[in-house]
Amino acid sequence: MRAGLSQVELSQRSGKDRAQIARWERDVVQPSLETLRELLHACGFDLEMTLVPYETDTRHDARVQKALERTPQERLRAMLKARGR
């Protein structure tokens, strides 16, 4: 995306099959970390990985989980109701 390459161009640069690149883009499957780095290198980028603390926020998770149980219509209605308070 940031490199401004088409699937064909990325395919030529990385040596990966264009159809496979399309599947990655559509999120049908995900590339392995190793493949992702190869793709990024072909685009002139690299992936810097840093270890950071990961804390789960159980209250936040509960809110997200609750929202996911609602339909899109219910989520919109709930927001409008909360906004009116």
Next chain:
Amino acid sequence: MADVFDPIAILQALERQRVTYIVIGALGRVIHGSDELTDGIDIVPSTREENLRRLGLALDDLNARRPNGKALVLERDLNAQPMLELETDGGELKIVAEPAGTRGYDDLRRRAAREPLGHGLRPPIASVDDHARMLAALDREQDREPLITIRRLIELEHQLHRGLSIER
């Protein structure tokens, strides 16, 4: 918060004029499950000439005006600024031709999905992944919380769709 916000009225006006667009921003994130509050609706229209004509008709129906009182000339204004902020009878409406981190309508269209919102409306909403992409590209302090929520939504959605596989 602004007094009036009627997203249904805005979306109905767009649908009536058969405008091609995608909902993004806080309202899009709310529809995906984010617990934000918002005063307005952000859309990415197709910038094809006929679509901009239809969008202009919908904006007329909504009595859209620029907050600074200047006359609205849709195509010129959209070219001149990255985001066109309008006041309408249904509340705030932002029109963005090319949101941060994306290539605009044609880029977002591929992963957008129509979501039922009642009143016979099923507007196309940008995917949750694209919402994360846009927030990350904006890189604003105010978007930190929504981005955490959106990323958690992505994780939970991926857990639900167990068919998704990691390649070796």
